[in-house]
Amino acid sequence: MATQKTVSATGNAVVADAMRQCKPDVMAAYPITPQTTIVEEFAGFVAKGRVHTEYVTVESEHSAMSACVGASAAGARVMTATSSQGLALMWEELHVASGMRLPIVMANANRALSAPINIHCDHGDAMGARDAGWVMLFAETAQEAYDNTIMATRIAENPAVLLPVMSCLDGFITTHSIDRVDVLDDESVAEFVGEYAPQNALLDIDQPVTHGAFAGLGGPFFEFKRAQRDAMERSREVISSVGAEYSELSGRPFGAVESWGMEDADVAIVVIGSTAGNVRHVARQLRAEGVKAGIVKVRVFRPFPYAELAAALSGVKAVAVLDRAESFGAEGGPLFLEVRSALYDAETRVPVAGYIYGLGGSDVRLELIERVYSDLSDIAAGTAQPGGFVYLGAR
């Protein structure tokens, strides 16, 4: 295990620190609440000479991701950070980055999308980009946001993957709360991520290559997309092995799906991000009262861990899925759709109830989680059916 230091810091501060430890060649970024302090801290590291990164200040997120694409294609290790409207403005370049197979690492401070204007947490920004071809990691805590950033670098740059990775943390709840975090020493991180060996770098003039060429009618566009899908599939194994190696280094567990109480659970909640902590807290209390409650936290959303999720949920009598994002017109939020899909091939059909919660930072009070478990107990007992669309705690 590596030497570690226990610090008191915000999620954003430790994400910036993890990025510094990964030594990117280039960072191109534009500030947006609640991501700002990541790029601000990082700019401070550059100014103080604590990291030798070419820091490109740009005029928008559209330009930020464009500059990242250019720098990454040139052969640099590239990082950035954004949030909400910023991520939305990057939309076209997100697809360019993944289509050109550029291993860019980006932190996303999850925040609601306008309108109405709101600066607080939900997952609508990231979920809107879920089909952009990026590997997507989500953190429950500042600690996980730190750990995910370091793992993201290794996952993205693995020659079998070469995909951009988005590392998400909950706006304000995780980005701005001061938390207890164990950080690795610089040398251990440098050794873990290693030197970046770019493939097909534009600046490698001995091996001239073309990036992002025209691949129109009759061209290989279709095959490019299949190659991207194959890379995303290969990333499952890479995420798992990088996670295992990182666990060894840090002493902290990592799983695409992380379960608590699922060995004998009757009822389970599936959730992403900081709310997993609130749910586990309530599950512990219910366990003490004799309710067999469990929780399944999804830490990797793309590629979605269907097999792990189905395995974790096998044997339960009722499942609830908490979504912090909408998919208007669908039967439930993005996570709900994935979970139901993961359970389709299961031997017994488990009832799945979908809840939308916490949009725009709406507070996730513990009694709301208690209500979900209580609904599940009724469904498990056969006295209620899942159905309808529940906006948890909406006035």
Next chain:
Amino acid sequence: MQQLTEIRWHARAGQGAVTAAKLVAETALELDQYMQAMPEYGPERMGAPIQAFTRISTIPIEIHNNIEHPDVVVVLDESLLSIVDVTRGLKEDGVVIVNTCSPAAAVRSRLGRTTGRVAAIDASGISLDKLKREMPNTPMIGALAKATGLFEVDAVCDHLTKTFGKKFTQEIIDANVASVRTAYEEVSIDG
């Protein structure tokens, strides 16, 4: 000590409540406890009522929501008592600490609290005397240490010296430490 203590801070923006919430959390970390500190973010306007939160615990903290049922409420500005329900959700045996010239018993009757502990301290007066400006946040931490027994006053002063040492002059650090100690000595406690 119970495993988890939840503290809610009420203040006006600019009085240093967020710094106080953070200082208490960091003091707990130095005592190898688990901690969280977070402001409630909204539009920032000097003088507007704000809340901040601190959780300290002997075991890892998993919850991330706002504090609805605090064990301790700290009020940095007495004028908030007439516009904010500061004791909302406060546990029956909870502690409320107010920056005021009135004695604790008078604060208790003003708040209508029949249970728990009420503490009063003239933190503004202390800061005007020691710091020559009104910054009630650090004296309130001294009062908090005495009224709750969560940590020794020395632990606060040690941490304050360490963290303020990075950005303030010795004079300011000394004045803050003196504010904390004076508040610790002078806080009036009822119940």
